[in-house]
Amino acid sequence: EVQLVESGGGLVKTGGSLRLSCAASGFTFVTYTMNWVRQAPGKGLEWLSSISGSSTYIYYADSVKGRFTISRDNAKNSLYLQMTSLGAEDTAIYYCARDALNFNWGFDSWGQGTLVTVSS
């Protein structure tokens, strides 16, 4: 069974940093491109970043480019999101999501999410 479990969320001050983790199990992690998606309170879904299996291809949304860094450790079956210069607009639930093997088929598995609250 595919499992994605996020951790690392919490309360952080404006301008601060936080590192999110996503522990993957139940599949061959290195085979899959992974993503981070967030959802602000009461709002829709926003794709943030993706990283290919070998970390060769990395992409970011403009809203987080230069502030967030995605990475992965295939030996540990883990995905990470390093977030810096956090502002109130970054308050959201952060989900990790697995790309389907066919890139064009969307995200076929999601974690339960971890809440990040940015406050002064």
Added chain:
Amino acid sequence: DIQLTQSPSSLSASVGDRVTITCRASQTISSYLNWYQQKPGKAPERLIYAASNLQSGVPLRFSGSGSGTDFTLTISSLLPEDFATYYCQQSYSTPRTFGQGTKVEIK
């Protein structure tokens, strides 16, 4: 970036109703359109991929259609467990944008 516009943003329907949600892309995306269902307090789940392919385990009352710029998600006969928010997402290009969501509520 490709923009996706869903309509309506919300709707009220009764159990047994046929429900149709549309998603329009700002440029052609072939058939690279996916649909997700999200229930309150839960993570999204993929319902349909590549416009019309049903995710394994998803009931047959759900269907998707369309190509190019116009897409549709249809629930043929609404059940209580279908009350949720539905999102479309394009996987034609990065950033893989989502529509703003359609909330399906009980009438």
